[in-house]
Amino acid sequence: MxxxxxxxxxxxxxxxxxxxxxxxxxxxxxxxxxxxxxxxPDGSKATVESAKSLRDDAWVTLRGNIVERVSDDTYLFKDATGTINVDINRKRWNGVTVGPQDTVEIQGEVDKDWNSVEIDVKEIRKVAQ
Known part of the structure; x- marks a missing residue:
């Protein structure tokens, strides 16, 4: 008891x-x-150049332009330091429409394979200039 x-x-x-x-x-x-x-501040603002050297699955925020569609969900993203492929699933667009002239901020994870690096985008938004 x-x-x-x-x-x-x-x-x-x-x-x-x-x-x-x-x-x-x-x-x-x-x-x-x-x-x-x-x-x-989230402390994860990065450039394309620095994102390429981060570890796999690192969370990153990039600001720049989507300049080209490479394949179904893969796009070419560019900032002042370089270019990188970004994987944007259709559901991540959330009605946002952008062109190469629009500045966007993307948040996602670095996805490293043996010979490539890309960003798996979890959120995208258009940034007013």
Whole structure:
């Protein structure tokens, strides 16, 4: 009986923080209340040149232009430092229409194979210049 009461007391103390009013996310100086997640610089802004040297599956954000469609879901992306193939699945476009003159920001993972590097795009958005 005493063991059961002691176990229940320990569980109640350990689970108390889980029931706190704050529902998650980062709130610090100069941020607004949010429902979750992090707002602020992501630290992953990169160039095409630097993305090519990152490890496989590294998260990256690139800003530049999509200049050419190479195949079904593969496009040629260009910034001031060079070009790289990006794989953009149809569902990732989310109604965004861009041309070679439009600046876009893409977020995705570096996908390295034996002899090639490309970006597997998870999000794309048009950037106002």
């Amino acid at each position: 005493k063991k059961t009461a002691a176990i229940l007391a320990v569980l109640a103390i350990c689970s108390a923080p889980a029931f706190a009013a704050n529902q998650g996310g980062f709130t610090g100086p100069a941020t607004t209340q949010q429902s979750g997640g992090f707002t602020g």
